[in-house]
Amino acid sequence: MRSALTCLVNPQSIAIVGASSQFGKVSGRPLKHLLEKGYRGKIWPINPRYTEMHGLTCYTSIAALPDAPDLAIVALPAQDVLATIRELGRRGTRSVVVFSSGFGEMGEAGKAMEAEMVAAAREYGMPLCGPNCLGFINAFENVYATFSQYADRETQSGPIAFVTQSGAFGTAIAALARQRGLGLGYFINTGNEADVGFADLMLTVIEDPRIKVAAGYLEGVRDGEALIRLAKRCQELGKPLVLTKVGRMAAGARAAASHTGSMAGEDAVFDAVIRQYGVIRARNEEQLLDMAQALAACPLPHGNGLGIATQSGGAGVMMADRAEEVGLAVPPVTDAIRKRLVDLLPAFGAAGNPVDVTGQFVGEPELLRESVLTLLDDPNIHVGIVWLQLMHAYVDVLVEILTETCRKATKPCLVCWVAAPEEAVRKLAAVGIPVFQAGERAVDAAAALVRHGEAQRRWQQRAPQAAHAVRTLPRLPDGVVPSVQGVSLLKDAGIPMAPVALATSEDHAVALWHKFGKGVALKIESTAITHKSDIGGVLLNLNDEAAIRTGYRSILANAARHCPDAKVDGVLVQPLASGHVELVVGVKRDPSFGMIVMVGSGGVLVEVMRDVAFRRAPFAEDEAARMLGELRMGALLDGVRGKPAVDRAQICNLLASLSRWAAEMEDQLEELDLNPVLVGPDGPVGVDCVMVIRHDASPAKR
Template sequence: MPHPLDSFFAPASIALIGASRDHEKIPGRLLSMLRKNEYPGKIYPVNPNYADIDGLACYGSIGDIGAPIDLAVIIIPARAVLSALEQCAAAGVKNAVIISSGFAEEGGDSAAMQDAIAALARRTGMRISGPNAEGFFSQVQRVAATFSPAVDVKPGVVPLVATKKRIGIVAQSGGIGFAYYHRARALGIAVSYVVSAGNESDLGAGEFLDYMVQDSSTEVILLFIEGIRDVDKFLVAARRAAEMKKPVIVTKVGRSGAGQRAAASHTASMAGWSAAYDAVFAKYGFIVSNDLDEALTIAAVLASNPLPKGDRVAVVTVSGGAGIWGADTVALQGLQVPELSEKVQVGIKQLMPSYGTARNPIDVTAQGVTSGGLQKSVDVLAASDEVDAILVVLSLSSEVRRPFKEEKLTPVLSAQHKPVVFYSYTVPSDFARRELAKSGVVVLSGLTHVGVAMRRLVDFAKFSLPKPVDETRLPARDLSVHLKSAVLSEADSKSLLRTAGIALPDEVLVRDKSELDEAVARVGFPLAMKIQSPDIAHKSEVGGVRVNITTKGEVFLAFEALLDNARRHRPEATIQGVLVGPMAKRGVEIIVGTMLDETFGPMVMVGLGGITTELFRDVVYRPVPVDAEAAGAMLASLKAAPLLNAFRGAAKADVAALAQLIADISALAAREGKEIAEIELNPVLVHAEGQGVTIVDALVVGRK
């Protein structure tokens, strides 16, 4: 089925608006790159100052061409761009790439010009990439609609191609997008498309991602983003990629932020600038990498291997020390390096000298290269059900010696039984790269990145898209009566949650000393008392909490003390009274919360709770809603997860009840996103299995 951007990425005709004869300048390089890469379609230079350019007729305006144009590439001064686009629309041009800079990135009137471009795209239906874009490259269709030197063609140089699978590159930075391409080409990774999104007046990274996901020639996607503007299209593409099991490797920059979120709750203040992005990436199984070389290594391994069935790795080497280093590296990533069975060891020992070792790592020694032991060991391990992946560690610096024979290695790798990854601890020669490329091998030279790539391969193989969530579990209730102010006190927050269907302990808000006897009779001893004010978020910091009260005398003294402390520390605060409630049974302290992200909407968070929440920051976020199964997976990913699972002889905690609470809170946040900005339950005490959870404290923040 055709995609709306087919005519963008594979245009039958291109008009170059602002074309030049000067190949040293960007307009001239655009024409030069198209012709060097043997673009097969029609090229129409447009510039009123020339009659012809490089043997091509040159036109005074787009309207003078008089032929259908699929793509206009525009490189003229910013002030002239809008008029040129109007002429393109009038001439029926389907798509445009604006290379010109000087728009939203400058602010002021320049930003208004970009707004006008976006309005033109909406009005005419012409699809526009940029402005401030570096263009794109369609490798298969030979469309080099860019001035990037990365796509330059050097006479007599045969490109290195090791993979049959191709990677597609979408970048919001043209320089980084074509840097990915440049490095991929050096490794021998085949590429389908590279596109730089520029300022995204119309076409954004989400829509380009969607194209790569549906494109049959693209098997792995590299994504470099600063922020997503076309959120809905991005999320549709992300879901489609997950459903198709097409890997997306993403680098998100702008993580350091120039400040913290202004937030009332720990949930939001700890989120940082990229928590919601990471939550979305995790939901859809994106592979996150914050390093350019690491991202390319992951792409190389994915493009040249099948997915593994498990996490057991065999390390085969010609150097004992390098083999141990390789084994350490994958083990540090949490992968297993199991000792091989006696039967397999006996078979491998026959292929190496007596001073080699077959246990794993397998050291066939330098002699194993010439004797064929290296190849035969890979053969044995590829057929063995004792390991799921093979890491070959060797020296590939020679300009003349082949460590493998193509006719023997190719059938083993082509069978695609399991991943076989090749790492050279010396700088690999061009000869070695090209010889191994004939068998489909990408030679890698960063061991840490190799370890990460093998870990990510295992994780991606296990990933499955969360099931759709039943949002009807909680009854639909009108909560507006509870949202009288932006920040609610604990008592008001708990009233809202009870109305919404969340189970909480029975507590009494006491406004006057005369109400204490009735409150005690209802709650019973032992009990806790807490000052209540929408202006005091952290009650313990003002001496606003008393616990383990066991007599009526203590109750009356505590009531007076709590009011006095609040008035002394926060004289301006509105005091509602004192909340009297039962002391909860012991349990593991967990924080459960939601926050509103301005890009992706409500997020649910869970982490290690109590007063150390911000100290350890052991938290995980996901887009809402999540079901109990997905909530359980969130809990399992915490560093503190062992605390819930019978840690050091403690009773196993009621993880099922906690997971259901997380799911319910997430459903509430999903439904009430227009009204509620943040919810925080901290701590939630998780009791022994079968005994449920207790929400000790709660905070709800309404939308401002």
């Protein structure tokens, strides 16, 4: 039997509850579109006041339907929805889409009504799309379960599935896709996502073999785990997932909070996690469509070398600028390729990369074709862009050249044609060649191809998840974990930590100092005191007995003065660690994505520069290496001002081990800070550790 979600997006029968015969109304528009655009399944309008509607039998009630519908469309006032959902359930309806607003977006009463409605739908096993949504279109099967303006005109089907959390903006994006002749096989607006959400619906439609690219617009992530399942499934299917998410900056996040009513997670975490799973992020609607268009049309490049052929040196420079910005290489051509280009080109052309073929090619069409094909022959070039402008007088010859060029090329090749004649765009679209309107946008689209190619290679080469012995982890009480215990847990997990011991008396402190045999730091130990240095609870570099004794006493005295109520466990004695590079490493439980590991520049840099990278736990050493690669402090790791380079592999090992441990601790670990982690010739060592346990925080499940 087909799954309920498949019935939702591809129903063989559709009931319209409260259908209106007036096509302009919200409850009339789906009927209009289903009839006019030739939906081939059964359409069952329900309205007690009619027996017939636009030539269809109209039913007086849900109970009166001739059969259980695959999908029911509900566009009733909010207060009538709950009873309807129950009736639909009783009639055996497979799935529902609810347009009605007045639910979760309208305060507490609305939220309660929404929860009741969802409970009813779940009782009957009916997935529910909405409420407060515009519905959806399956353009392959002419399913128009929507009142979106997008349906008012032609909705060409095509290889892109577009799912949007926003109705109005999503409609605009779909209309922009239509403007450029880009077919959306599915257009789905998820609205409040009270029951099924963005990822559930995308997971359903991405299975359709007619779909090549998943494109989405997000305002927040309600189910991070589902999003990651989606990302993984897309990698498995080899289909790219491109997402635009708003709320990148503080101002946007504030606006989003007031708009969606829920605080978005930190955007930097979202950004890092989706990239970790091979998702491509588009910064806005135009980039989303540019990328989706390229991904739907082109094969994947095997590397990040961009070859640029232009008739304008300046446009070539601008594209080279942008390529560097987005991490593509614009490699110089090899000597052999240069020689072939020189032989081809007029004297005033430029036989490099970018190659400037000048306007000469309008007289000699093969000049353009051969230049591009030669450039793409370069072993360091993996994707090409041909840049043109205007040329209204040469549409046919150029369309022919470009078609031939793209056909003969064994590597992906994009066409950027600024102020292109409409006829040319149309003719090229007809042979499957998308035309980009601006050089920078073509480069961004090429970057999407490169990123998806990289993600696919990573996916195919991924190491099987190492079978870790399932250890019995201690069940810790909520609160701050005592330092010595925390350090011991981390050492057990393979994380290098500086030795530390707890002194419970002055003599004990002295004995520990003797035992360590070098200068030590003393730190107050109390689970109630987390900012130890702020209260004079830390003394560094003590190396004689008198200093240890005085220090021990003064630290306890400071604690007693500043935190009279804090239970003090004693004073930590820790031999001085060394290392010329300072990192901070942390773990936190993210509301969307579960355990997130952070690494950043330590010391003053972390506060001033916010130079940090995130990943979702667990991850392997190669992913940790990419984290380090994202840090701007990379140069510090490789040695500056005469300092030696540190061993990145050892840091990667620490991060990967920590990530595995964090994943295992997900149901109890709230937060962990290792600050600093010092890195010297012997590798990294965590010096200070604050570990906070909190159970029952409903962490995301994996």
